[in-house]
Amino acid sequence: MRPRFLRTIFSSPLRAFASLALLALIVIAVIGPAIWGVEGDTPNPTTLNAPPGGDHIAGTDALGRDVLARVLAAGQISLLMALSATAIGVVLGTLLGAVPVVLGRRSQRILASVLSTWMAFPVLLVALFITILLGPGTVTAVIAMGLTMTPSFGRFMQTLAAEIESADYVVAGRMLGIRRGRLFRRYILPNISEPVLVYVTISIGNALLAMSALSFLGLGVQAPNYDWGRMLGDALPNVYTSPWAALIPGIAIVFAGITFGLAGEALASLSRNRGGAARPPRGVPTPQSPSAMETSATRLNQGNESNTEAHLVSGRSLDGEPLLSVRHLSVHYPTSDGWVSPVRDVSLTINRGEIVGVVGESGSGKSVTSMAINRLITNPGQVQARQLSFDGIDLLGIKEKDLRAKLGSRIATIFQDPMTYLNPALRIGTQLTEVLEGRSTRAEARERAIAGLKELRMTKPAERLNQFPAELSGGMRQRVLIAMAQIADADLIIADEPTTALDMTVQHHVLAALRKRCRENGSSALVVSHDIGVLVELCTRLVVMYAGRIVEEISVEQLLRQGPAHPYTEALLASLPTLETPVDKPLVTLPGQPPHPGETFSGCAMAPRCPFSTDECRTVLPQLELVRPATKAACLHPRNHAIASTERQNLDIA
Amino acid sequence: MSHELGIDPPVAAATEPARQRQQAETTRTHVWIRFLLRRTTRMIISMFIIVTVAFFVVRMSGGDPVRDALGPTAPMALVEQRRAELGLDAPLLNQYLHYLFGLLQGDLGSSFITGQSVSSVVAERLPKTLALGFIAVVVVLIVAIPLGLIIAVLTQNGRRRLTEFSFSGLTGLFLSIPEYLLAVGLVVLFGIMWPVLPIAGSDSAAAYVLPVIALGAASSALIARIARVEGLKVLGQDYMRTARSKRLPKTTLYFKHALPNMLTAVLTLGGTTLGGLVAATALVEQVFNWPGLGYTLIQSISARDYNVVVGVAVVYATLIIVINLMVDVLLAALDRRTALLEI
Ligand code: SF4
Numbered sequence: 001m002r003p004r005f006l007r008t009i010f011s012s013p014l015r016a017f018a019s020l021a022l023l024a025l026i027v028i029a030v031i032g033p034a035i036w037g038v039e040g041d042t043p044n045p046t047t048l049n050a051p052p053g054g055d056h057i058a059g060t061d062a063l064g065r066d067v068l069a070r071v072l073a074a075g076q077i078s079l080l081m082a083l084s085a086t087a088i089g090v091v092l093g094t095l096l097g098a099v100p101v102v103l104g105r106r107s108q109r110i111l112a113s114v115l116s117t118w119m120a121f122p123v124l125l126v127a128l129f130i131t132i133l134l135g136p137g138t139v140t141a142v143i144a145m146g147l148t149m150t151p152s153f154g155r156f157m158q159t160l161a162a163e164i165e166s167a168d169y170v171v172a173g174r175m176l177g178i179r180r181g182r183l184f185r186r187y188i189l190p191n192i193s194e195p196v197l198v199y200v201t202i203s204i205g206n207a208l209l210a211m212s213a214l215s216f217l218g219l220g221v222q223a224p225n226y227d228w229g230r231m232l233g234d235a236l237p238n239v240y241t242s243p244w245a246a247l248i249p250g251i252a253i254v255f256a257g258i259t260f261g262l263a264g265e266a267l268a269s270l271s272r273n274r275g276g277a278a279r280p281p282r283g284v285p286t287p288q289s290p291s292a293m294e295t296s297a298t299r300l301n302q303g304n305e306s307n308t309e310a311h312l313v314s315g316r317s318l319d320g321e322p323l324l325s326v327r328h329l330s331v332h333y334p335t336s337d338g339w340v341s342p343v344r345d346v347s348l349t350i351n352r353g354e355i356v357g358v359v360g361e362s363g364s365g366k367s368v369t370s371m372a373i374n375r376l377i378t379n380p381g382q383v384q385a386r387q388l389s390f391d392g393i394d395l396l397g398i399k400e401k402d403l404r405a406k407l408g409s410r411i412a413t414i415f416q417d418p419m420t421y422l423n424p425a426l427r428i429g430t431q432l433t434e435v436l437e438g439r440s441t442r443a444e445a446r447e448r449a450i451a452g453l454k455e456l457r458m459t460k461p462a463e464r465l466n467q468f469p470a471e472l473s474g475g476m477r478q479r480v481l482i483a484m485a486q487i488a489d490a491d492l493i494i495a496d497e498p499t500t501a502l503d504m505t506v507q508h509h510v511l512a513a514l515r516k517r518c519r520e521n522g523s524s525a526l527v528v529s530h531d532i533g534v535l536v537e538l539c540t541r542l543v544v545m546y547a548g549r550i551v552e553e554i555s556v557e558q559l560l561r562q563g564p565a566h567p568y569t570e571a572l573l574a575s576l577p578t579l580e581t582p583v584d585k586p587l588v589t590l591p592g593q594p595p596h597p598g599e600t601f602s603g604c605a606m607a608p609r610c611p612f613s614t615d616e617c618r619t620v621l622p623q624l625e626l627v628r629p630a631t632k633a634a635c636l637h638p639r640n641h642a643i644a645s646t647e648r649q650n651l652d653i654a
Numbered sequence: 655m656s657h658e659l660g661i662d663p664p665v666a667a668a669t670e671p672a673r674q675r676q677q678a679e680t681t682r683t684h685v686w687i688r689f690l691l692r693r694t695t696r697m698i699i700s701m702f703i704i705v706t707v708a709f710f711v712v713r714m715s716g717g718d719p720v721r722d723a724l725g726p727t728a729p730m731a732l733v734e735q736r737r738a739e740l741g742l743d744a745p746l747l748n749q750y751l752h753y754l755f756g757l758l759q760g761d762l763g764s765s766f767i768t769g770q771s772v773s774s775v776v777a778e779r780l781p782k783t784l785a786l787g788f789i790a791v792v793v794v795l796i797v798a799i800p801l802g803l804i805i806a807v808l809t810q811n812g813r814r815r816l817t818e819f820s821f822s823g824l825t826g827l828f829l830s831i832p833e834y835l836l837a838v839g840l841v842v843l844f845g846i847m848w849p850v851l852p853i854a855g856s857d858s859a860a861a862y863v864l865p866v867i868a869l870g871a872a873s874s875a876l877i878a879r880i881a882r883v884e885g886l887k888v889l890g891q892d893y894m895r896t897a898r899s900k901r902l903p904k905t906t907l908y909f910k911h912a913l914p915n916m917l918t919a920v921l922t923l924g925g926t927t928l929g930g931l932v933a934a935t936a937l938v939e940q941v942f943n944w945p946g947l948g949y950t951l952i953q954s955i956s957a958r959d960y961n962v963v964v965g966v967a968v969v970y971a972t973l974i975i976v977i978n979l980m981v982d983v984l985l986a987a988l989d990r991r992t993a994l995l996e997i
Binding site for chain 2: 117121122123124125128129130132133205209210212213216217218219232236239240243246247250253254257258261371374376378379380403404407408409411412413415417420421422423424425426431434435481484488
């Protein structure tokens with residue numbers, strides 16, 4: 001038992017320090033007056049105001065008394081006063097906290113308002129006042145301090161009682177018919193003793209500081225007795241000639257104050273640990289996991305490298321370089337039980353003027369991919385990629401501080417949630433126009449903001465600029481977010497579920513505006529959505545994501561003509577009640593849930609849900625491969641449209 | 655009729671928004687007026703209670719102030735005469751009503767010792783305390799909130815453990831040093847060991863430096879801690895990601911986008927410490943020989959100059975109530991939803 005207790009104490013430097021300091025204080029308080037009392041009381045006319053050194057380590061005061069001996073001897077009364085005041089506060093506070101139980105609701109409310117008025121006044125002022133009432137002196141100062149502490153204790157006890165009343169174990173205990181006394185002793189007391197202990201410890205420290213202030217003012221301990229505050233007050237007039245006489249008791253006060261504060265914190269940390277609450281993960285284990293993942297991923301893909309490279313789904317644009325080029329992108333986050341990877345080994349290119357759609361369920365990694373592309377993944381998230389370049393800018397290597405100068409607003413993001421992505425404290429106009437700061441005048445920026453809102457069919461656009469987000473509906477806020485991205489004249493617009501809060505007509509209009517902008521300015525867009533129907537309407541190429549990986553990449557033209565190659569895409573399309581869906585096919589809905597980003601699989605992530613899965617699917621990870629023109633799929637058994645068409649071709653030839 | 659109908663809708667459409675806006679504005683004004691009325695009433699009630707308590711507390715405490723003021727050798731007749739002059743021979747309730755009545759006219763009675771009217775003492779001393787307290791409050795807010803935010807930025811996502819550790823250590827230290835003690839420490843350091851700043855009086859701008867530091871350090875530490883916690887909360891919000899995606903300059907990002915969103919919480923949690931700061935002038939003035947109200951309060955307590963004690967205590971209480979009210983008004987003004995005005 002004993003060694004365990006000691007181990008608990010010394011397991012943290014905080015606890016070790018607090019315990020030792022507290023022990024030192026207690027020892028000084030107990031033996032102080034007996035050992036140093038006489039020396040501290042004896043004036044010595046030959047050594048008035050002697051500086052520290054020699055016989056007097058901390059010097060002497062104006063009467064030639066040894067300062068250190070006095071400080072050590074005064075510890076007892078200083079601590080005793082603080083302890084007694086706290087005791088008074090605890091007892092009266094508990095009584096006061098219990099009063100509302102007896103009183104009616106109305107008196108309860110009155111009491112609460114009296115308490116809060118009382119507590120609105122600084123401790124010092126109240127203590128001063130009560131001391132005036134009772135007259136200066138040790139006992140009266142203690143009572144004054146105790147009374148001053150009473151209301152906050154009362155409030156604390158009341159809150160605690162309310163918490164306990166509604167706690168599960170008390171409710172359960174009552175239902176089980178456990179007697180009140182037993183309930184209190186066995187269940188309530190152990191649970192409240194810890195917070196009370198923490199609160200009391202911290203209060204002793206506060207009481208000590210406040211009491212020393214009273215003594216300092218001459219309202220507490222009276223001569224010839226002395227506590228630390230009194231010593232400080234007495235030394236103040238001579239502070240020029242013998243500052244040590246004031247400093248040493250001051251250090252004692254601060255030391256005692258800090259000790260009780262730390263002891264309170266140590267107690268609190270102790271009870272937190274014992275409570276078994278999940279401790280936050282300590283530090284970020286940057287080393288192994290992701291890099292290990294990366295190397296294995298690298299190895300895995302080495303063989304397919306040429307394959308992936310050779311068969312780009314869509315042709316490169318005339319000036320060669322694609323606008324955005326992502327190769328083998330992975331994103332990792334640390335959690336309490338290891339690393340999770342919401343994005344795994346994603347490769348993607350976007351050409352100038354192209355609109356690419358990314359589709360998938362929530363949790364498929366599509367939003368995280370779009371954030372990684374715009375360098376918005378922050379610590380502790382880790383981004384890894386073989387290549388991540390935008391118009392010749394290496395987004396992986398570029399330093400955070402160069403982003404503004406080099407990238408600026410050339411990539412603009414339309415975020416998903418209109419309720420949380422607008423700053424509630426800034427006007428719409430400010431948020432819309434600030435990207436243009438330094439590029440155009442205020443009036444011009446305003447004009448463009450109004451035009452942008454008008455283009456998205458926003459009513460009263462000029463007035464909106466002066467409003468705050470809270471004054472706008474969800475649909476309007478979403479359009480503000482869209483306008484915010486469009487006003488920047490970005491080369492690449494990343495839109496994350498841009499139309500969820502809009503009704504059908506507005507949605508169509510907004511998408512048309514986006515398409516028009518891309519056509520006119522030659523900008524590109526990456527549109528993320530769970531709604532494949534929206535994307536088919538808007539994009540030229542689709543990327544389908546599942547469990548952090550791209551499972552299919554297909555041109556919209558191919559998709560419409562031949563249908564998808566991956567069973568998952570097929571399921572997404574089939575669950576869509578549009579005119580494009582063949583009516584003769586049964587509506588395919590996938591059973592089950594997509595996997596958690598922390599899960600690892602040896603085979604295809606779709607296998608548990610896939611109607612076409614075989615044993616092979618569970619062991620072999622399918623790679624993204626060209627399965628037919630303008631269609632890449634990561635599936636061991638791609639849907640047979642392609643085969644059907646090749647067969648047809650073969651037949652034709654024959 | 656029909657042509658009236660034809661003209662009506664556009665007119666209505668044109669005036670509708672304007673009228674709505676006007677309506678919204680008047681409601682907001684109304685809410686404000688009600689808020690201020692309610693708060694002022696509450697303040698007057700608190701003041702009344704404080705005056706009453708202060709009066710009776712001081713009058714009922716032991717001792718004979720007149721005897722003390724005149725000295726033990728003064729003849730009994732003189733004491734009696736002085737008593738009558740001060741109205742101390744009347745029944746307590748009469749004295750109280752008299753005091754209240756005087757108070758309404760700005761008369762706080764006069765000093766037992768000097769005979770000077772308390773209101774003139776207050777008028778003379780209050781400005782010095784106000785200047786000290788006001789400067790300290792402003793300095794605390796200007797230093798602590800941005801400091802907390804900057805530390806939050808530096809230490810977000812568990813980065814820079816050392817910065818975080820030194821920050822909590824230093825703020826913890828300043829929270830454990832009472833104002834008066836820090837005042838003494840500063841006097842020793844900057845007045846005696848390294849005499850660069852004035853340590854007594856209030857005659858120069860430099861004389862404000864040490865008292866303001868002594869008063870503000872603990873409150874700054876507390877508010878900076880709160881600001882760091884709130885700053886971390888705000889930095890994790892989605893709208894900060896929006897702002898980051900715009901690649902704004904760092905100062906714009908943090909001080910324009912993050913700061914306003916944390917102010918409300920910081921002021922709610924840290925506002926009460928400002929009242930404590932003002933109360934601490936009583937002690938700090940003592941150390942720096944600052945000719946303010948706090949100095950007067952302590953002097954008059956020691957001298958049992960009761961009229962001065964009550965008068966000054968009431969002024970102090972008023973100051974604290976006003977500070978708390980100002981924090982509330984600021985909070986209500988910062989709040990876009992006017993919800994706080996209902997309290
Ligand atoms: S690899 Fe197998 S389990 Fe995965 S999608 Fe293709 S058929 Fe289904």
